[in-house]
């Protein structure tokens with residue numbers, strides 16, 4: 001991408017052009033060379049959105065709940081950008097079909113923007129493109145940016161490096177796995193929701209979770225993690241969830257935790273770039289004549305790979 005094109009697209013995004021936003025997301029996703037020029041231009045306009053991550057087991061009702069949260073936010077006049085992060089999908093822009101269909105009623109609403117992003121390049125790639133896409137939505141002027149990702153393990157890591165408030169959605173059936181999940185997604189939750197509470201055993205799971213949190217699990221300063229019950233399909237309990245999310249943001253602001261979190265996100269952003277730039281430079285250097293001579297020295301055991309790497313750094 002040329003500097004002129006980067007300037008044009010970023011100016012259009014800042015002026016509220018949805019097509020420029022969509023275009024830039026695709027360029028970020030494809031790691032288009034030069035897209036950083038556009039990102040650098042929009043960066044001063046970021047930092048205003050509340051970045052919310054929603055994660056939990058596949059099929060827990062995250063999209064249904066998100067759909068209802070969009071309605072609640074729209075009632076308050078808030079603009080909402082939604083990013084469905086699908087770590088498994090090699091496709092881009094349209095990976096999660098079900099989400100599109102479920103949230104379709106918002107399609108005609110220009111204050112709501114929904115986009116799926118697939119991922120390339122493993123975890124580092126996910127982290128960087130998720131952060132950069134969130135930046136684009138933030139700069140565009142969305143008050144809330146919601147990142148939905150299905151996760152039980154590594155996959156939700158992408159949102160950890162972006163989201164200021166993380167909601168974990170469980171279902172009554174998760175009861176058996178709660179012990180297992182202690183070490184995993186429960187630790188990252190700021191708000192816990194047990195969805196599908198129209199099903200049996202929901203009270204039991206809620207009680208178990210509350211008991212677990214009371215003994216100090218996942219405690220984050222003075223914030224006590226609420227365990228909420230929802231029936232996303234009917235919208236029951238969604239109002240409370242929305243309030244809890246907003247309260248968490250207020251807590252982050254007043255306790256100074258937001259500043260610490262944002263510093264952590266900045267660190268990730270800078271480290272991601274350093275890693276990418278360094279490995280790019282190294283590849284280029286190794287493709288030159290002297291680079292290949294260096295590799296031959298390693299191959300013929302004249303030089304060990306550690307010294308070779310050090311030489312390259314210098």
Ligand SMILES: Nc1nc2c(ncn2[C@@H]2O[C@H](COP(=O)(O)OP(=O)(O)OP(=O)(O)O)[C@@H](O)[C@H]2O)c(=O)[nH]1
Pocket residue numbers: 057058059060061062063064065098150195196197198199230231232233234
């Ligand atoms: N019984 C019941 N079903 C629900 C509820 N909320 C959602 N569902 C259903 O559960 C299924 C999965 O819902 P989704 O919202 O797609 O769940 P998800 O967590 O986004 O799923 P993935 O993105 O595939 O991980 C759908 O068939 C929903 O209609 C609920 O409160 N009660």
Ligand SMILES: [Mg+2]
Pocket residue numbers: 062063064096099148
């Ligand atoms: Mg979903």
